[in-house]
Amino acid sequence: MEFLLQPLTLLTFFPLVGILILFFIPREQKEALRWTALITSLLTFGLSLWLLGMFNASDPNLQLVAQYDWITVAGWNIQYYLGMDGLSILLVLLTSFLTPISILSTWTAVEERVKDFMVFFLLLEIGMMGVFLAQDLFLFYIFWEFTLVPMYFLIGIWGGPRRIYAAIKFFLYTMAGSILMLLAILWLGIYGGTFSVPDLIQQGNIPANIQWWLFLAFTAAFAIKVPMWPLHSWLPDAHVEAPTAGSVILAGVMLKLGTYGFLRFNIPLFPEAAVRAAPWIALFATIGIIYGAAVSYAQADVKKLVAYSSVSHLGFVMLGLFALNSQGMQGAILQMVNHGLSTGALFLLVGMIYEQTHTRELKVYGGLWKVTPVFGTIMLIVALSSMGLPGLNGFVGEFAILLGAFGSQAIGNAWYAAISALGVIMAAVYILYMFQKMFLGPQGEIVDDVKKHGHGLRDLNWREIAIMVPILILIFWIGLYPKPFFTLMAPAVDQLVASLSSVALR
């Protein structure tokens, strides 16, 4: 039972404590249920900060390792193996940071079946945390598939009008990729005699042609999750139909499960295949960047616009990862965090206005700046951050990615970076278009519509501001002084790049 007291076990499974308490609170006491969930997720965040304090940034290896035999019979060698390193720590922090924020955002938005909602939400946090920390492929797969279940319920029960369609599409789409990965995992387990990722990387003697197939199988799972063009069609449905908190977690964390998968498994486990695939991935990433941006611009629904912008942003992350050099990868990891913050914040803001107006049609909005100045200001900052304005977080990540992609030996062609840079400009177009439609110009009909039904549009209240402030702080912090963030990941990324160049780029 020693494994229970390991710091990473505590971090991963702490939300279970909250779930147990939730079971004993009657369904009618919604406030108590909300507070329990919020406090649980805040304590989880506290735990992750405590782990950050214990984390040694200069060590590129796995830290705070919890490693125990789990199933070891009949040729099985499955371990309970958790570990955290520079590649995952920021994402772990992002998860524990966005969860309480999302829970706080449901305070008035979720009125029905609050208990179930909170249980599913905390279960989701366990799943996501586990994915980022698991170092054994079997354990990883369990967490990976498990995240589907609570998210499926979140979309399907509390989502918009087409929620059931969206939930099932999300589930089947993601599962389709994962099961191919399952076969690759099994193959690796038989071949290497272990499911432990560090051990498999250490062995690293998989023949190149088999690497290629395994790489493709893992890619099937992760590319759908990211989602990479052309596998993105589940994303708009799921994002739009999900309740606000669900969209925040979906965009903020769950998409990163895919990019993280590439970083943690695809690249180190199959280095030769990764190098071989890099130009292709760069191609698809570039198409995704341009395509996502173009389609965003064409949307009439704000939430859909934000959803499609994810396709574009995640294209940048993929481009950076498969630059396979230090700059690109560091930029990609930071961009994962940035996208979580900015897009998460955009979904939150859209959700806040939707709660009052019950519409997301761009055309009915307009001139909100005068009516709700605080909302407008925060939206402006977040929008600028999302389009990558220098001084805010988005710029740092995208700049590093483009720099990495330009100099990338693996991609081998600067055109991808050059075309992707256009994506930054296109982001400015669709983001500013949205902002202009909603906040500037003549007052939209919605302002009067809302007035007819009551007291008119109100500005953000204290709770909503409290949700946004931590995100804004991070947006400025990363934008102005990103060094601490790079310091956390640099040694691990450098080690990964070094191992790549010794294996594959020779």
Added chain:
Amino acid sequence: MTQADFFTDFPTILPLTLLTVWACVLLLVDLFIPKERKGITAFLAAFGLALTLSFTLMQIGEEKTGFKGMIVLDGFSIFVNGLLLVSGLLGIALAYGYVRRMGLERGEYYTLLLFSVTGMMLMAQAADLIVVFLALELLSIPLYVLAAFARPKVESEEAGLKYFLLGAFATGFVVYGTALVFGATGSTNLSAILAFASDNSPGLLLTIGAALILVGFGFKVAAVPFHMWTPDVYQGAPSAVTAFMSSGAKIAGFAALLRVFATAFPSIAIDMTDIFWALAALTMILGNLIAISQTNIKRLLAYSSIAHAGYILMAFVPYGNPEVAPVSIAAGLFYLVAYALTNFGAWGVVIALEKGTGQGLELNDYAGLARKHPALAAAMTVFMLSLIGLPPTLGLVGKFYLFRAVIAGGFTGLAIIGVLTSLVSAYYYLRVVVIMYMRDGEPETERESFLDLTTMATAVATVVISLVPQFLFAWAYSATLKLF
């Protein structure tokens, strides 16, 4: 038979004898139990099963053959018998309230169930094709009667008749196959067949005989293309019977197949592997595809049961490869445990929602279950996840084990079919979840303590054992190792 023979032979069938005698005595005792207190019969039957279970478990580690090599007692048979006895107990727990509610409470129900379990246990211990045939009849005939137990309901009578006719047909195949095998090898004893086949080059006759036996068992375990009876029988038979039948008959059928093929027919593995491959693939594909269009929960579970027969058949495909065979057979055994637990749980939920009038079996009757009975809906969700093969359930661990064996045997193509059909199955299993959680309705349920207990216990077991499967893995593995 000399006295010495008796003392070496008898212990091999001790639990079996106990259960048979118990069932016979119960038949008499039942006459004196008043009509309105037939619950006592249920308890006595359950006690008999529990007693037999404890005797079976006491035999762990023993390794014997008896009756001139016709009966075998080994790790494999103990594992399977343990599972069968637990299935019998679960079957009684599900039936206890159900038969009363449906007006079917007659003492013979439990006696017949005991006899059927006896047949199943004999099947797991059979080391001779003649005993296999005997066991097959002993397990089937009570099931035919049980399927028609809800007479004069037409559906139930139809189920009984259909099951009987096709079952008799299937048994015919087994007998014919046995005859051909005897003709080819001069023996019906499994080890004698093996010995003959390894000394002489196996002729075509042996392969045909083995294939015919496979056809017969294909009917019993509901493999495509021998599955036609399954949906009608599962739907028409009383739900508690179906629950028992779908798990018990499958376990016994697969146990016999595993033993017969692994101990007697490795020499013709080259021919049989392709046949198993095709059977498994067909069964998985067809079972899952047809299940999509079902709107009745009993039919849905029937097709799900067919599909799972396909998954278990995957365990046979590498049986001729001595490196992989023990693992793959252990995987098959483990999957049977996973399937049995999940299946009983799912049927428990079906029984809880079935009304006396026979309503409550459409998928739409499950609308709103999550609000009205969150625990029941959560349990059903666990079972559905397990049937899909998603964490944190036994279904995932079982599939992981099974696919690993198949890949290790070099049949990656079959594994791909396996995972793709699992994806298809996610669609229809999730529909049940969608209806329970995302549609509004006023479902009526019967709450009855044994039913609730069974459903909850199987749900908890499905989750908990998936987190600590080590001991079951080890047990299944050691059970098959000795088979070789």
